[in-house]
Amino acid sequence: MPGIVEGRPKRTARYLPGITREDSDDELGTDDHPWEWIYEDESSEPGDAPQDGKKRKRTTTTTTTTTTTHNGEIIGARMGSFECYLGETMLLKAEGSNEAWVGIICDFQIDEDGEKAANFMWFSSQQEIRSAKKRTDYLENELYLTTSFDVNSLTTINGKAYVMSQAAFSKKYPGGKVSRKAKEFGKVFICRRGCNTRTCTYTDEFIWEDIYHGKEDIEALQEMIRRETKATRKARAAKADSPDRDYKAEAEAEQDGDYAPGLLRTPKKARTKDAVTPSSRRKPGASKPATPSSHRRILVKKHLEFTPLATRFLSPLNVQSSPYQLARTQLHVASVPTSLPCRESEFSLVYSHLEAAITDGTGTCIYISGTPGTGKTATVREVVSHLDAAVRADELDDFIFVEINGMKITDPHQSYSLLWEALKGQRVSPAQALDLLEREFSHPSPRRVPCVVLMDELDQLVTKNQGVMYNFFNWPGLRHSRLIVLAVANTMDLPERTLSNKISSRLGLTRITFPGYNHEQLMRIVQSRLEGVPGDIVDADAIQFAARKVAAVSGDARRALDICRRAVELAEADAKAAAANSPDETPNTPSKTPARKKEQESPQKSKKKPSAGRVTIETIRRAISEATSNPLQQYLRSLPFASRLLLTALSMRTQRTGLAESTFGDVLEEMQRMLKLAGESRPLTLLDRKATAPAAVNPATDSGLGLMGASSSSRKNTSQIIRPAGLSMAAVDLTGAGIINLEGQKPERPSKMRLAVGDEEVRLAFRDDPEIKAVGVIL
């Protein structure tokens, strides 16, 4: 097991947070003995509570595969003269951490690493309970029994712990303290409550000696804690009232980790978390995932009856004085829509994966891919905000959320620092953070709150050795991490390309692909953004026209929204101009104009609506042509062919790989590929106006910088060339104009290059370029 102390525990004083305790090496002795199983002898009584200190007849073995030679169950383990039994309370410790844990042995088994291990039911100290729900009445050495289990190697055992009620403690230690000289100093704890540490809910007070006598009580104890800590959770409150409620079935279905008391009694095969799929781990009573359009009522705790003025939220309807302003605001890509039409199934899928992982306390990695503007980020954020609402409504266990955007950090390694800060609130360097995260995720910590990480623009987090991507994909699979990674990228195969097929298939990513929107979907998206805008200022066919134009190219909602927003601006300007010409016309209320009134009263009579102040097909056309005739577009279109081809190849490469950065050599190869395809499908009509000496070069056989020959001998007549020097010059010119960023003064094959303008600008500029089309490129 990574990170856990192997072999002998260290002889150092260790502390349970807030509770001083001694190291227990004295109990385990100083010699390195192997751990041996202790089997129940047939003549011994099954289920004796080991805490009573009775000795039983037993047999032992040091091998892990000889269970068949023993008829009895494994009831304990021995290292030298130290023995521990099922149902006993133990102290455990972990390397690199000051923490020590107290847990009850529920089961012996062989762990995933083939080591002798035990499944522990944990106690928690009050320091480890997050949030403001900490109790204020805790005692110095008080522990809360939790519903969390964890399998740990026996080598982490550090001695025995003694748990008792407050009354028993006072009776045994009338002075209220365990003497420093006593053997059990630092190992005696009071337990009077159970706690669900992830929801921070507590059971009523109990008397430890009444409820726990030994291993036979574990199951009932678990059920009691689950029942009592759940009773305050609204989603399950109704169930608690049901007389038929089957706590045992629930307890089994809701196990943290894989342990179900009574189910796993032999060490023959350690169960792994992969044995159960996330969907089959869903609780029978768990709420169904909400879809954005389901409008599920989320019960949010209400503490105050009034909202202080300073934090009152005003609806845009109250602050937007005109329908145009409202439409512009709602169509803006930065505005957060109330729902995401056409993404219901993707929302459900992401929601159910996340809900299951948070509930089960497991890690998972979901890889989300799709072309730009297909709602990947918006959907994930929507899911997280619904999950957050569920937490606040006590329907879901608490979780931490952190967003890491590859575009917003200067160095991919900063992701480590961001994650550590989200987990612990401490700022450390990336190298330190990596070290701390490695330790954190490889150590058991049953109280760990699940962490959801959105890694957006993943392609920007690619590093030379792919360390960042590998770690973020790998950590969720570590048994103790409770890390849920949502990796968002534009291409489906980024993990395979950057990490190799072998590694990425081992990582077992859950993949969700977001397809581009078709025109009907884009129409619905725009229409939903215009809901509540008074005045009917946008024609339905105008929306359809915009949607069709965008769907034909990209299926990008961002682009459709941008075009429509610009069209609204144009219509608003028209309305203002019309109002200036006619004092009766009020630009803010187009429907109140006499012409509009008449038109609304008898729509049949006036077939053609007056366009001033409305968004019509014509307005959309203007918006599109404006977008395509801005100075950047004009500049791009006026570039020489070599530059246009270079940019096209770079854009193609960026789209194909999902990586913003390519080398000059990669881009040349991309051109070679394009030309080869074009050469196969149609005669080339490449023109390099700067070329002085046309020459035929076969693109299929030529390589390197001389690849730009256009044709084989059969197409000699149409062949033109672009010289390597032309391409290098084009790259230098484009760098100077700020269109691309290029590493170094002069392009070499390994020089890195990337677009410094939006990829969509390049596609827009050259989409209808006849010479680019002739190369067979469909942008």
Ligand SMILES: Nc1ncnc2c1ncn2[C@@H]1O[C@H](COP(=O)(O)OP(=O)(O)OP(=O)(O)O)[C@@H](O)[C@H]1O
């Ligand atoms: N189904 C939808 N309904 C409403 N708005 C949407 C929908 N899908 C996308 N949008 C809007 O389109 C814009 C782009 O969406 P988003 O950023 O989620 O796309 P993305 O797929 O993450 O793109 P990129 O890969 O470029 O980051 C946002 O303003 C978002 O609100």
